[in-house]
Amino acid sequence: MAQFAAVDRADAASLIDAMLLLNEEQVATSIRSALDRIAEHPRHRKRRVALYAEREFDSAMIFEIKLVPDLRGRLRRRAVGYNGPPAVKPVRGRARVGSEGFVSHLISQSAERWTKIFMNHPGPDRLRGKTAPAGEIVIVTDFLGSGTRVSTMLDKFWAVPTVRSWVSRGMMRFRVVAAAATSSALGKVRRHRLQPQVEAEWIAPTVTSTADYMTMLAWKRLIDKNGPQEGRGTGRYGFGEEGALIAFNYRLPNNTPAMVHHGGSNGWQPLYVGSAPAELRSLFGVRSLDQAVLSAADANGVEFGEELTEEDRQAILVLSMLRGRWHRGAEVALASRTSLPVPTVLDILTRVLRAELITRSGRLTDKGYKFMESGRAGERKTPIIATSSLPYYPESLRIL
Structure with a gap:
């Protein structure tokens, strides 16, 4: 709070207090529970489910494409490969892996628990397996901030001719599972041409979603006035201008305001970098x-x-x-x-x-x-009306 001017500290405190705080246990429980519900559904007793961690890709397509002759000898573009894309791989030029490693670990745990249902990052050859083909592709993430990255990942699935063929024949459907999301991200991903089912247990508030208009204006003034002008490749309000009010104990998403997640050349200090420091860990305790x-x-x-x-x-x-x-x-x-x-x-x-x-x-x-x-307390309080201490006796009645 020392970074803020005295006049801004009350608004800064209210913004921080409004943030949704989630720890690893809450995120892991949310994702595991969602995957368990999928595995327990009768639909998946005959058709398996492919799990992929949300991440960025350099390539235009998820799978490798080759020209393969069909039964008549004509060359067709066909997705091939036993293994799918690796769960964790930084984009060229970036050192950060992000939360993919954590999500990938959760996927591995669920795949080991439900060996006859889930496939862990399979390639096309496994998806079209003769004995146990996949009927659903699930993208898993801890947070949908703007929905841009998962939408781009869905685009790369759609770009594969084999996947388009499966979808058009009703052989494959898509789903996105997130521990948390903003309401705008949910809407954006649901509108994708693949029409995935999207679910999130926690909904992150945003600067503009507060019910109090005056509070929203105060937060906007605070963000416009404080911190760096840009965050991690974002503007003052975070990636996609979301202004998401959420923090994980292991990371701060770049959809949060820049003053929360990013330091500046002017010496501005973010809330924290990487994992939450020891003095803040108690704030992420699981509340009843x-x-x-x-x-x-x-x-x-x-x-x-x-x-x-x-x-x-x-x-x-x-x-x-x-x-x-x-x-x-x-x-x-x-x-x-x-x-x-x-x-x-x-x-x-x-x-x-x-x-x-x-x-x-x-x-x-x-x-x-x-x-x-x-x-509700204080809903109907009887007003106290000031009166004279001397009794009043009317001498006549007025005709109304």
Whole structure:
């Protein structure tokens, strides 16, 4: 905080407090759980799943292409190779590997656990195997910040004629699994021509996704005024101008504001470089769900009444943020604003719907209004009206 002017420190503190903090354990658990759900699905008992870590590629295509004669002797472009692209390989001219090594390790663990389901970075020859062909390709990452890198990776799959043929015949589908993502990245990747299914447990808030307009303006002034003008190949708001408010205990994504992740020639110091220093590690401890709810309530100005159960607090928080507007995908916005995982938000919404506190369109019912009034503190305070201490007796009644 010493780097900020005194007048900026309150805004800087509120921005740092709003960041979603995730540690390796949370990321690993999220990815493993998602892969376990895929493996347990009945669809994959006959068709296997190919897992690939998200990373950058120099080549135009994921797989090697050769001209191979078909049954009539005509030469056809065909993807070949038993092994696919390596999971970890820095792009030429860069020393950083990023989080690919960590994600690759998680993929290896899941492939060893589900040997009859998952294939670890297979090549085309394994994908088209006669006894156990693949029916789905899954790209795995810890964070979707802008969605650009995974979209580029999907483009390189699409560029392979063999893959296009599989997709057009309905033999192959795509999926992207991320521990965390921004809502804009989710939308961008889902709109890709391969139409992958995209899932993320945690939704990272951004500078512009805060519910408080004045807070957003204060954060923008802070970012425009402080830190380097550019980050790791990015502008002040991070790669893709996302302004993502997220930090992992093992890295700071370049989608975060430059003042968070990058040092400058003017001596500016980032939050940290590489792994979080010892003095910050306690901040990345796994919080209980109730602690997360209380923190989200405090950040969003929701006051709980006394003697509420943990489930009641969860319901009141989500109902307060829902604001009578429900549509498919609204759980992503709620997860972003509350910093609760998406599955937890969906569980809470399912519970309040079953309790008839909201309609299917997300509007509060009469029962929901009564529940909110009884559960929130300070909602209906009786105003104190100043009066004279002397009694007043009217001598006549006025006709209105």
